[in-house]
Amino acid sequence: MTRIQPNSLKGSRAVAVYARSATLLTVALLTLPLTLGLLGTILPALGYLPALGGHEFGLDQFEALLVVPGLKASVLLSLVSGFAATAISVAVTALFLAAFAGTRVLSRLQHALSPLLAIPHAAAAFGLAFLIAPSGYLIRLAAPFAGIDRPPDLLILHDPLGISMTAGLVLKEMPFLFLVSLAAFPQVDIPASRQLAASLGYGRIAGFLFLLWPGIYRQIRFAVYAVLAYSSSVVDVALILGPNLPGTLATRLLEWMNDPDLSARFLASAGAIVQLGVTATALLSWYAVERIGGAMLAALRDRGHRFRNDRTLRIAAASAVIITCATVFSGIAILFLWSVAGSWQFPYLLPQELTLRTWQNALPRIVTLLVTTLTAGAISTLIALLLTIGCLERETETGQSGGQNALLLLYLPLMVPQITFLFGLQLLFIGSGTSHRFAALILVHLVFVLPYVFLSLSDAWRQFDRRYDVLAVAIGRSRLSALLAIRLPMLTRAILTAFAVGFAVSVGQYLPTVLIGEGRLQTITTEAVALASGGNRRVIGVYALLQTLLPFIAFAFASLVPALLYRNRRAMQV
Amino acid sequence: MRSITKFLAATLVAGLTAAAQASDLDVSDWTKIEKAAADQTVYFNAWGGSENINAYLEWVGGEMQRRYNVKVTQVKLDDTASAVSKVVAEKAAGKNEGGSVDLIWINGENFASMKRQGLLLTPGWASSLPNWNYVDVENQPTTLTDFTEATDGLESPWGGAKMVFFYDGARTDKAGLPDNAAQLLEWAKRNPGRFSYPAPPDFIGSSFLKQVLSEVIDDRAKLLEPVAEVNFERNVEPLFAYLDELHKVAWRSGKAFPLNYPDMKQKLGDGELDIIFAFNPAEASSAIAAGELPDTVRSFTFSSGTLGNTHFVAIPYNANAREGALLVANFLISPEAQLRKQNPQYWGDPTVLSMTKLPDADRGAFQALDLGVATLTPDKLGPVISEPHASWMERIETEWRRRYASGN
Numbered sequence: 001m002t003r004i005q006p007n008s009l010k011g012s013r014a015v016a017v018y019a020r021s022a023t024l025l026t027v028a029l030l031t032l033p034l035t036l037g038l039l040g041t042i043l044p045a046l047g048y049l050p051a052l053g054g055h056e057f058g059l060d061q062f063e064a065l066l067v068v069p070g071l072k073a074s075v076l077l078s079l080v081s082g083f084a085a086t087a088i089s090v091a092v093t094a095l096f097l098a099a100f101a102g103t104r105v106l107s108r109l110q111h112a113l114s115p116l117l118a119i120p121h122a123a124a125a126f127g128l129a130f131l132i133a134p135s136g137y138l139i140r141l142a143a144p145f146a147g148i149d150r151p152p153d154l155l156i157l158h159d160p161l162g163i164s165m166t167a168g169l170v171l172k173e174m175p176f177l178f179l180v181s182l183a184a185f186p187q188v189d190i191p192a193s194r195q196l197a198a199s200l201g202y203g204r205i206a207g208f209l210f211l212l213w214p215g216i217y218r219q220i221r222f223a224v225y226a227v228l229a230y231s232s233s234v235v236d237v238a239l240i241l242g243p244n245l246p247g248t249l250a251t252r253l254l255e256w257m258n259d260p261d262l263s264a265r266f267l268a269s270a271g272a273i274v275q276l277g278v279t280a281t282a283l284l285s286w287y288a289v290e291r292i293g294g295a296m297l298a299a300l301r302d303r304g305h306r307f308r309n310d311r312t313l314r315i316a317a318a319s320a321v322i323i324t325c326a327t328v329f330s331g332i333a334i335l336f337l338w339s340v341a342g343s344w345q346f347p348y349l350l351p352q353e354l355t356l357r358t359w360q361n362a363l364p365r366i367v368t369l370l371v372t373t374l375t376a377g378a379i380s381t382l383i384a385l386l387l388t389i390g391c392l393e394r395e396t397e398t399g400q401s402g403g404q405n406a407l408l409l410l411y412l413p414l415m416v417p418q419i420t421f422l423f424g425l426q427l428l429f430i431g432s433g434t435s436h437r438f439a440a441l442i443l444v445h446l447v448f449v450l451p452y453v454f455l456s457l458s459d460a461w462r463q464f465d466r467r468y469d470v471l472a473v474a475i476g477r478s479r480l481s482a483l484l485a486i487r488l489p490m491l492t493r494a495i496l497t498a499f500a501v502g503f504a505v506s507v508g509q510y511l512p513t514v515l516i517g518e519g520r521l522q523t524i525t526t527e528a529v530a531l532a533s534g535g536n537r538r539v540i541g542v543y544a545l546l547q548t549l550l551p552f553i554a555f556a557f558a559s560l561v562p563a564l565l566y567r568n569r570r571a572m573q574v
Numbered sequence: 575m576r577s578i579t580k581f582l583a584a585t586l587v588a589g590l591t592a593a594a595q596a597s598d599l600d601v602s603d604w605t606k607i608e609k610a611a612a613d614q615t616v617y618f619n620a621w622g623g624s625e626n627i628n629a630y631l632e633w634v635g636g637e638m639q640r641r642y643n644v645k646v647t648q649v650k651l652d653d654t655a656s657a658v659s660k661v662v663a664e665k666a667a668g669k670n671e672g673g674s675v676d677l678i679w680i681n682g683e684n685f686a687s688m689k690r691q692g693l694l695l696t697p698g699w700a701s702s703l704p705n706w707n708y709v710d711v712e713n714q715p716t717t718l719t720d721f722t723e724a725t726d727g728l729e730s731p732w733g734g735a736k737m738v739f740f741y742d743g744a745r746t747d748k749a750g751l752p753d754n755a756a757q758l759l760e761w762a763k764r765n766p767g768r769f770s771y772p773a774p775p776d777f778i779g780s781s782f783l784k785q786v787l788s789e790v791i792d793d794r795a796k797l798l799e800p801v802a803e804v805n806f807e808r809n810v811e812p813l814f815a816y817l818d819e820l821h822k823v824a825w826r827s828g829k830a831f832p833l834n835y836p837d838m839k840q841k842l843g844d845g846e847l848d849i850i851f852a853f854n855p856a857e858a859s860s861a862i863a864a865g866e867l868p869d870t871v872r873s874f875t876f877s878s879g880t881l882g883n884t885h886f887v888a889i890p891y892n893a894n895a896r897e898g899a900l901l902v903a904n905f906l907i908s909p910e911a912q913l914r915k916q917n918p919q920y921w922g923d924p925t926v927l928s929m930t931k932l933p934d935a936d937r938g939a940f941q942a943l944d945l946g947v948a949t950l951t952p953d954k955l956g957p958v959i960s961e962p963h964a965s966w967m968e969r970i971e972t973e974w975r976r977r978y979a980s981g982n
Contacts, residue, residue: 049666050666069972069975069976069979069980070975070976070979070980073980134846135841135844135845135846150845150846151844151845151846153766153767153825153826153827153846154826155826155827155829155830157830158830159830160829243830244773244830244831244833244979245773245829245830245831245978245979246975246979246980255775257656257659259655259775265659265662342865343865343868345843345844345845345868346844346845353865355865357865361625361629362625365628365632426663427663427666427667430663430664430666430667430669514656518660518674519617519619519649519650519651519656519657519660519674520617520647520649520674522649522650527622527650529652530622530623530650530651530652531622531623531625531650532623532652535623535833535834535836535837535839535840536623536624536625536836536840536866537840538866539625
C-alpha cells in the first residue's frame, strides 16, 4: 500500500502550507510588534515627538534624566531587587529539586505548586501585604500574647530596601521556575544519576547538582532570563509592596507617562531606554554569575567533595518551598475573608460581621468585564495554539527544531520589559487610525500568550512517538488525517494544558490591555488594578479572587476533560 | 521593514498638522444639540477607585439613556492624567476627530495643562448650559477659577471640595485636637507615629503641603501668582522646616507614606493613624455607612481656614460625542443630579449650586438631606483658603521629591 492516493496528497500539501505559514506568522509576531514598539519609544527619547513640540533629535532628554532626584536610587533598586528575587528563586528551586527529585515529596508538592501559577502577581502581592503588614494577620495572631491592642508603627511594607517586594516576587517566580525545571526532567536520567552518585558516596544535593543540574539549567536558562527581565521591570508588585521614596524605575516611568505636565513624556521615553539598559545590565550580570557559579560547581566537583551530610540544607530547602505555598494560599484565604467582611477592626482575627454586600455590589458590574476577559483570552489562546501546532508540525516535517536560536526568539517578548515597547506600540495603533480595537487587543495579547503556549506544548509534541505517524502514512492516511485522527487526540491533555497556560497569561495582562484597549476594553485585571488605587480591601478581595478564579477554571477544565475523554482508554490515563 | 518605519514616521509627523479644527458646534442652540446627541455613546473618563462614585455614574448613565437616549460609559481611570495622555497620543497621531475621550473629570494641574496644549473643546461652552443658571458663581469663586487658572467656560463645575480632618472619638480626645497647622505639629509630637499624609504627587498629599504652605508663608498673596524662581527657596523654607519636624514624629518616622486618601482611611480604621484628612466633608459618613470606619469617627476643621476648590468636567477638542458630552455636563449640574450627589447614601459630594437660585421644592430637598453623623454642616466648614497657582504645586512636589524621595 505504498501508492499515494490523490486525497492524501492534497491533505499533506495543505498541512505543509499551513505549517510553513504558521511558522512565518509566529516569527513575525515575536519580532515585529517588539521592534516597532521600541522604535516608537526611541524616537521620543531622542526628542522627536512633533505633537508635543519635539522636532529635533538630541540627547537633551537623557541629560534631563540624569538630574532627576533619586534616579540613581531607583535604578539601583530595580537592579538589585530584580536580581535578588531571581537569584533566590533559582537557588531555592535548584536546592529543592536536588534534595527531592524522584521522591514522593516532589510529586506531592508539584500538585500544590501548579495552582500557584494561575494566581496573578497582583493578587499574590495583595495576599502577602494583608499577611505581613503591621495591621496584618500575623501581627493579629501574635497580638493577644504580646499585649498589642493597636498596630505597631513598623516599616514592613514599602521598606526602603525593597525586601517585601523581593519576597512578593519570589512567591510567584519560584513556582514558575520549579515547574519549568520539572518540564526539563525527561531530558535527563534521574534514577541512574542518583544511583551513580549514591554509590560513589555523594550526598543527595551534591550528587544532583554535580550530575544533573547543569543539564537542567541549560533547558531553563531562558526562563530564568525572562524572570530576571520581569522582576527588574515589574510595576504592579512594586506599587503594592515596593518602596516609594523613590520607587523602582518602572513605577517612576509610569508616573512620568501619567504626569499632567506633558513634557514628562519625553522623560518617560528616555527613562524607558534606561529601563532597557537596567534589564540588559541585570541579564549581563546574571550571565557572569552563571559563569562563576558553573566554575565553582566544577571546582567543588573536581576536588571530590561529597557533602554527605546535607540533611540541614534539605530541610531548609523544603521549608522554603512549604512557606512559599503556605504564604500564597493563606494570602488568598485572607483576600476571601476581606471580600465578605463588614466591619473588621484590629486586632480581631475574624471579621466582626460577615456580609455579601461587596460581592452584590460588584457582580452586576462584572458581566461585561468577564465577556471581554473570556473572549480575548480564548481567541488569543486559540490562535496561539493554531500557530504553535503549525510550527511544531513544520519541525516534525523538517526534523529541525531551531535549537537555542528558536528558543531565544520565543523568549524575546518576555525578555524585553513590556513598559519599554508598549507605549510606542500604542502610538502606532492610534496612528494607524484603525477602529478594530478588539482585534488589536487580541494581537498584543498574542505576543505574550504565544511564547507560553509554545513552551508548554512543545515538549509533549517532541516526545510523541513518531512511529504512530509512520504507521498512519504506511496504511495510506495523509499527514492531515494522521494529525487530526491520531496525534491531536493523543495529545489532548497537553493541548488543553497549553490552552490553560495561555489563557492564564492573557487574563493577567495589565499594561497591554490598558494601553491598547484605551480604557474602553476592560478586563477583570484592569478593573482590579483601577480599584486597587482606591485601596478598599474588601473590593480588592473580590477582584483579586475573580482574577484567580478564571485561570483556575481553565486549569481544572484541562485536567477534567482528558479524564472524561480517556475514561475507556487505560493507557492514556495518568 | 522600511515601509513600516516610514509609516511610523508618518504617524508622528501627522501630529505636526494637528490643530484644533474649526468648530461647527453652536452651544446656544440646545434643541439641535439634543437632537444630535441621540444615540451617541459618551465615554466618560473618571477616576474609578471608589465604588460609590462608580455607582453614582451608573445612575447618571441610566437617566441619560432614559431621557435623551444617550449612552454613558464610564472609563475607569486610576489617574486622571492617563485620560490626558490618551488625548495627547491621539493628537500625536493626527486623530483630530472621533477621539476616544468624550468627557473628563478634571481639575487643577490637568486642566491647566490641557488648556495650555489646546486639547480642550473651544470656544467656552460651560456658561451656555441651561442649568448654568443655578451655579453658585457668586459665593463659590472656585467655580470660575480653577487653581487660579480662569476656566473660560472650557470646563463645567461638578462638585465642591473642602479639606476636613477625621478622628475616631472612641480613641482620640476631642479636646486636644489641633486648630491650625502649628497645633497639628504639636499634636503629632505628643502622639508620635499617628499622623501622616499621602506622598506627593498624590492629590490629597500635595494639598496638605499647600495647606501648610498657605499657613506658614510670610505673605499668602504670593501664592496666587506663578512661582517666582528668585525667591522660591526662601518662600518655601518655612514649609520644609515644618515637614522636617513633622517627619521625625510621623507614621513610620516619615520613611514611608500612605498611598492616597483611601489608604489613610483604611489606616484610621485599623488604628494605625489617629488623624486623617480628606477633601470631601462627607467622606467619613459614607465610610461609616459602608462599614469601613467605626461610627465613632467625627470631623473637624481649622477655624482659620482650610483649602477648598471645585472639580469639573471638560470635553477634549477631538471628542467623538461632543453633543452627548454637553448633555451629560448639563445633567450633572441639574438640581436632581446634584441632590443625589450630595446625599451621603450615594456619594456625599458638596453641591456647586446656589440655594438661593433654586426653585423652592429643590431647595427644600437639599435642606432636608441627612448629611450623616460625621459630616459638618456647610456653616461649620470654616473659611476657604484659595488654591495656590498651579505652578506652586509642581515646584513643591519636585522639591519634596528632591528632599525626601531621592533615596539618600
